[in-house]
Amino acid sequence: MMETALKALFILLYATFVGFMFMGIIRIVTARIHRRVGPPIYQPILDTIKLLSKKSNITHGVIYDFGVLYALGATILAIMFIPLGNIGVLRAYGDLILITFLLEIPMLGIMFAAMSSGNPYAGIGAQRALLTMLAIQVPLGFAIVALAEFYGTFSTYEIVMAQQVSGWSIAHLPLLLAAIAYDLVLQAMFGKEPFDIMIAPGEISLGPMVEFGGKHMGILQIQHAIALFAETLFFSNIFLGGAVVTTFASPVLNTIASLAILLVKQIAVLLVATFMGAIFPRFTIDQAAKFYWKWPTIIAALGAILASL
């Protein structure tokens, strides 16, 4: 029991820290593409500390406070189900569909809070977020069906183990197609262009987040950091082979090595998303929905069909 609690705590701390580093990396890489120096890598941590230290002048009711915590809770729960190298708390129950669901519901929490704030921009942002969620379900579903068909299991841990034998998922054509579709979906989950429709600073002033200030925004920053970590980790696990290192005698060394391998893969996923975000304009919401229901869906469905053959 004690060991499980310690493991959970470690995962949480590690995910938060690395997630913040990821946010810093995104900002630095974007700045370098813009030919700027960019902020220090620990800038998101400073931002969060500052936001948490601010005073709240106004509240918008219970749901407004609860929604943010709900989002954070769901993300923390999701990170527990995803296998992190050799460490895992609930990884045995880490069902593909469950994790996908848990990675999406933080958005619902943010939406609860946004809707209860009464700001029209937040309302529009929440509508856009809902429609984006609806749009990404279809390719996401097909991608997961492709995985499940190919490996014959829904368990993330088993998929990771199977990849140690048969090679990375993306080495197989059906799963490569599924990975491409999933990567496009990931762009919307990260909130990067061309699918940052729900925040769209130039249009609706950050959308759902427009009323959040101080502590609410601080908690959302932590949630965002953990979610970044969880989403990249999930992708690395199911498509990029995860990391199961057993070469060293010491389990500690094995853990460190697998974490390092995972980190490299996660950063690769992150960089692809950042580069895509830097060169594309933003879609409007109807164009994005049409796009998701067209190309990624076709690609993922093809993958699912090929996988089931």
Next chain:
Amino acid sequence: MVDWRLFDPLFEYARKRSMWIVSFCTGCGGIEMPPLATSRYDFERFGVMPNPSPRMADLFLITGYVTPKTLKRIIITYEMQPDPKYVLAHGSCPLNGGIYWDGYNAIKHLDKYIPVDVAIAGCMPRPEAVMDGIQKMMELIETGEADGWKRYKENYEWYRKNQDELFGEGWREKTARRWIPWLMDKKKEVKEE
């Protein structure tokens, strides 16, 4: 209970190094904001970042002259910001009216209406001067002298009196109502209470 005062130095450091600007370019100084944000000057190095929402912003850059019409929005936006918040007035015009010292539609002394922490003189101040102002603001935050938001709370009556003298009583409601009759399809009269 945790005594949060223990963490004050950490908070001050974080506040200093992460100032988010309200994206409200109030005058011609807005033209120097893009150069500041881009590769030649790049204020993101110091964690300064424009932010679309006033609810999560710390620093209010008054970039240039302020007309009474804008000042109404500035006051509302300033009051929406959560504490602690800082105001950096940019250019000669918020100081004493600048080139519009005899103009009927430019505010002469901005600090009568909202507290100003740092002012940068010049028209138009060069980006280097603005960077200098931001550095000065960082110093003031570190030493705790950037207390405009405290002054605004303590002397709220005085500020309120000045604002009401300029705009007339009940200007907030009047401004919110002003456009409603024109937005309706049938021109309706808005009741006066």
Next chain:
Amino acid sequence: MVSQQELIREARENGMELLPLEKDTYELFFGPQHMATENYSLILKMDGHRVVKAIANVGFLHRGFEKLAEYRPWHTNIALLLRICVPEPDVPEAIYSMAVDEIMGWEVPDRAQWIRTTVLEMARVSAYLFWIMGLSFKLGVYTAGQWAAAYRERLMALFEQLTGGRVYHIYTIPGGVRRDIPGDRWLRELKDTVEYIKAKLKDFDNLLFENYIAHRRLEGIGVMDKKFALAEGVTGPNLRATGVAYDVRRADPYLLYPELDFEVPVLKEGDALARAMIRRFELEQDLYILEQLLEMGPPSGPYKVQDPRLKNLPRLKVPAGDAFAHVEATKGDFGAYVVSDGKNKPYRVQIRGPSISHGVRVIEQLLVGARLADVPVILMSLDNCPPDIDR
């Protein structure tokens, strides 16, 4: 901590009405505290994410220039009036000086004409780069905007060498320019900058003007036809995007433009994409004009009129009369009407900014039926500049 419900109750108790909303629509105050509008406010009546009605609320930048100009001597007004158009402050300087030249009957020397033309073209290039930045920030492709603002800095540095000011130059004065070109080195640097920006145009094409998503975002929104555009007083690139080849530099030539070789790009579609493409072609044309000017080289001679009255500018008296002068700015037809009654101050100065027609009636009509996501894009594609309207 006050909750929203309490605030609403308190408001009701105090007799305040909440905003009366019509069924199924809501009001959206778009600006002035908004990333897309900058000192300009749109009051939108929305149905879902479609705009039902739009009203432009202007006047956030009103400083009463036209009244202030009546209180200031002729030469001081240049330092005042150039603040009307912040992205290209040389335009108000030039039109005011041209109008005063006409009343005074001054023939501006060749060298001054060359310098004025060069400065105006440099201002056009920098304003177009600034506009690229605005459009790309509204579309979400921040990379192009960041690069455009960085290239603009090179022109700012050149302006600084020439005039001593980065943004506000106060350089063109009645009768010529304030001081001479600093030397050949400046000309060489200008040549380098022109070549540099010309080489970088390809990047903007890839990121913005030939990008698939950008085309999807821009095409088919904010469509104007020729008749509508002419009736609404639309000028500049916005008019040329509807198929009317009206460019002040060709229709009413001034300075050195009759001697220069350049094209006036015209497109027929009249939508936001056409307006964006016109501006991109014009940026290329402006760089070409600058190349021609540099090849021509500044003519020798004085850089301002040899007139004893120019020696003591504060005592300058302009004979009674009136004159209208206009130039082609990046936003459209920028004009000044100056009336003098023979004193040392203008009797009346009226500045006609192009946005007074784009930013009020045109935008109100183009926005009806547009999606909320298109509002900033349409606003930016018209290149609306609020200080023109407010003055």
Next chain:
Amino acid sequence: MAEEVKATWPKGEEIVSALLEKAPYAEGSVRRERRLEFKVPADRIVDFLRTAKASGFELLLQITAVDWPNEGEIELVYQLFSISHGTHAMAKTRVPRDDARISSVMDIYPVAETYERDAHEFYKVVFEGNPKLEMPWILEDEDREAGVSHRKDFDMLGYVKKKYKILDRFDEDKENYVI
């Protein structure tokens, strides 16, 4: 002076005489190349602009109001531009200062609505037929009520002193101040 370079543009003379044939109540002249000038009585301005638009003056660039208190009149200058002829033209008309009324030209040039709102706000000229004159334009309500205008009799410095209670660099003894 403008008169020195007068009448050196034959094409302009043609345009003016063609237009004056259709509108005999107006006076017209050529100032210089691409600058025409017309003087129109205030009650015929709508007819004149309709004729002008039909004969090629497509654009209305601005309506400028100039206050002449000594003559007790407000001069309205309609800045027209003709793309087909490539010339600018001013149509000048005068209305009495105390009762400044003129009919709106909105149905000829719809954009005139904006210019008329501007002239109404700052010169108190009433344009009959313009529905948006009372709509808030640039000035705030309190300024409108206080009578801010750009007419020559508006005491700007006094108003500034009253409104902002400060005018630091102003010396009342000086007739002309230079900043």
